[in-house]
Amino acid sequence: MKRLPTLAASALLAFTLSGAAHADPASGWISSWTASPQAVWGQDFLFPSNVPATLDEQTVRQVARISLGGKRVRIVLSNAYGRTPLTIKSATVALAGEASAIDQDSLRAITFGGQASATIAAGAPLVSDPIALSVPDLARLTVSLHLPRHSEVSTFHWDGRATAWIAPGDQTRATHIDAEQAGVHTTTARLVLSAIEVESPVAAPAAAPVVAVIGDSITDGASASLDTDTRWPDVLAARLAPHGVAVINAGISGGRLLANGMGDNALARFERDVLAQPGVRTVVVLIGINDISWPGTAFEAHALRPTLAELIAGYTQLIARAHSRGVRVIGATLTPFEGALPGTPLSDYYQPGKDALRQQLNAWIRGSGSYDAVLDFDAWARDPAHPLRLQATYDSGDHLHPGDAGNRALAEKIDLSLLLPALALAKP
The missing domain is CATH 3.40.50.1110 (SGNH hydrolase)
Incomplete structure (x- = not known):
């Protein structure tokens, strides 16, 4: 990654020290991609929501292009508008390939407090553990989430400008998801995924x-x-x-x-x-x-x-x-x-x-x-x-x-x- 000249870097340091203090000073974690959460609206709204009311033992696979890369990544999920807790049974992240495909060598399990599954409280976010995946600037990452039966879809980002795949069963480790496979459908909305953070170099x-x-x-x-x-x-x-x-x-x-x-x-x-x-x-x-x-x-x-x-x-x-x-x-x-x-x-x-x-x-x-x-x-x-x-x-x-x-x-x-x-x- 190209770095600023010494004079500019010094000025940046001075600005950072006098600026916002909410970044973790010990880790250097920064937000590199976000999709602002929205409440899923009803069927009577002018535009369709383009998401199912519930997910039932299904995997949601989404692709996001980050801005800055880093040494490790963290995934942030959101149940901001959920009326009940939302469980994630398993989750993975990988460098994206074409469409739904992933780079299998980069596939990493996402954990939360050391556990493969987690529950997001109603109205709350959930931040993953740091993931040992070094990613370059402007990398495209694929995040796959497996949700259990009767998972209410209450929080989304409607206009994701990217295809997401909803597939039956746990396909978080699948090399790709075939859009023609029975039970698979696509959406351009974001589901649950709200941010990707990187550990700044x-x-x-x-x-x-x-x-x-x-x-x-x-x-x-x-x-x-x-x-x-x-x-x-x-x-x-x-x-x-x-x-x-x-x-x-x-x-x-x-x-x-x-x-x-x-x-x-x-x-x-x-x-x-x-x-x-x-x-x-x-x-x-x-x-x-x-x-x-x-x-x-x-x-x-x-x-x-x-x-x-x-x-x-x-x-x-x-x-x-x-x-x-x-x-x-x-x-x-x-x-x-x-x-x-x-x-x-x-x-x-x-x-x-x-x-x-x-x-x-x-x-x-x-x-x-x-x-x-x-x-x-x-x-x-x-x-x-x-x-x-x-x-x-x-x-x-x-x-x-x-x-x-x-x-x-x-x-x-x-x-x-x-x-x-x-x-x-x-x-x-």
């Missing part, structure tokens, strides 16, 4: 820093290609990995700042999904478009749109809470969305009054001085000839979400020195 206390991104479907990657890791935080992770910086994605499709949407509001989940993640030194905030646009749609036909003052108060709280933990906060402007979601039940998502509020909010983000730095996604993504719309080459086609090209462009326009001050000192 950087000596404590100067553990590698983590940049967290909290947002909605634009961050979660709603229109990014499946199984390709092309969300904008994925591209940013690839840019930052050579500098020894990790990126975690705390986006939730349908997420909002002030009110619950397809997950808890950002103010409610900020501690769990950002501040409590080990190693976080910087957070990027790109959220608010659903607060502005859900009211008056099929999501919330009779709800009132928040005021500019209410939105500013919410952002101000996020900033204050992050600063109290020594975490820098980078604000990102909201991208254009004229004509969003045409031909869908949400075709009224865009309205001129909503866009006026977006532009007022963007003016505050740019000019208030409240953030430590600003990423002007609005300016980068809009069509110069029609600034209320996304550039055609960046548009996924729904006029709201960037496609792969748009995600890459947004990530590549970011000046890395804005995300971590030490990187600025590395410039010639």
Whole structure:
């Protein structure tokens, strides 16, 4: 792994010592990948959950691309919205091959307190024992979980942008899972798996820093290609990995700042999904478009749109809470969305009054001085000839979400020195 020049490394050490103190100083464990937990919704919701109500002696196999590698890994599971304890009968982790296949030589059993099985309390997370598996930067890891009969599926991450396999029996050690096998089905949701931590190769206390991104479907990657890791935080992770910086994605499709949407509001989940993640030194905030646009749609036909003052108060709280933990906060402007979601039940998502509020909010983000730095996604993504719309080459086609090209462009326009001050000192 490439390391920063001596001057930048010294600055990074100084920043780390004065920054957030929640990373374990003895071990250097950091969060290298996350999928923010959500409560599984009912069948009457606008979108299907794409997960079964229960798992019955089945294996769930999921693939996740981490950002930074490390000497050992830990797996974090979540029963955050479970009403009853959830048992894991057995679990494994391995370097991923193609599709559901694994590198058999890298297969490791996951244990919890020295035991192969464990029970996750209702509403709680579960952290595995350290696993002796050295992984490189940007490695794809496969995690397989075997759950017993009548395991209620209450906690998931709906828009995983990756295929997961649900197979009968204990297939945690299977070389691959055949999607054509009887009883096997796939989903693009994440089940139970919420984070992967790595033991940083950087000596404590100067553990590698983590940049967290909290947002909605634009961050979660709603229109990014499946199984390709092309969300904008994925591209940013690839840019930052050579500098020894990790990126975690705390986006939730349908997420909002002030009110619950397809997950808890950002103010409610900020501690769990950002501040409590080990190693976080910087957070990027790109959220608010659903607060502005859900009211008056099929999501919330009779709800009132928040005021500019209410939105500013919410952002101000996020900033204050992050600063109290020594975490820098980078604000990102909201991208254009004229004509969003045409031909869908949400075709009224865009309205001129909503866009006026977006532009007022963007003016505050740019000019208030409240953030430590600003990423002007609005300016980068809009069509110069029609600034209320996304550039055609960046548009996924729904006029709201960037496609792969748009995600890459947004990530590549970011000046890395804005995300971590030490990187600025590395410039010639």
